[in-house]
Amino acid sequence: MKTTLVFGASLKPNRYSNIVINRLVSKGINTEAFGLRSGVIGGVQVKTNLDEFQNIHTITLYLNPTRQVQYYQAIIMLQPERVIFNPGTENKEFIGLLEAQGIEAEVACTLVLLATDQY
Numbered sequence: 594m595k596t597t598l599v600f601g602a603s604l605k606p607n608r609y610s611n612i613v614i615n616r617l618v619s620k621g622i623n624t625e626a627f628g629l630r631s632g633v634i635g636g637v638q639v640k641t642n643l644d645e646f647q648n649i650h651t652i653t654l655y656l657n658p659t660r661q662v663q664y665y666q667a668i669i670m671l672q673p674e675r676v677i678f679n680p681g682t683e684n685k686e687f688i689g690l691l692e693a694q695g696i697e698a699e700v701a702c703t704l705v706l707l708a709t710d711q712y
Contacts, residue, residue, distance in 0.1 A: 594623045596648055600668070601655030602628035602639045609679065609704065610655035616707050625649065643667045653677040653703045658684035669694050677701055 597617055602610045610628075615635040617624040625646055626639040633639065640646070643664075652673045654661065661684055668676065669690065675697035678684065688698040706712040 595650035596623040596625055597651045597653060598646055598649045598673070599624065599626045599655065600652050602626035602634060604628070604630055604632040604634065604639065613653060613703050616704065620707060646671060649673045651675050651677060654679060654682045657681060658687070661687055665690055669696070675699055677703055679703055
């Protein structure tokens with residue numbers, strides 16, 4: 594089963610990362626979450642240690658480009674098939690680094706992809 598990692602998960606229910614976790618779970622998609630604070634969203638444990646993740650197919654980003662820089666290598670080391678850059682997370686530098694490693698980089702909105710059955 595393909596696993597999605599929501600990167601930049603927020604425990605605040607009105608944040609898009611939180612909404613996406615709930616939608617992924619409701620669609621039966623195996624979901625993991627990484628955030629600055631641990632907690633539970635829609636039955637998914639938000640972890641604060643990237644070493645706890647493996648076999649990630651898709652990473653959906655919810656961090657602005659400035660905050661992404663410190664995670665470039667960690668995300669590349671997870672070897673996902675694709676990384677989705679949600680609105681506000683677009684980052685040409687990081688997209689270039691991912692593509693150089695053979696990782697698909699997609700600028701899209703995960704919520705829209707889910708709503709239109711394109712996920």
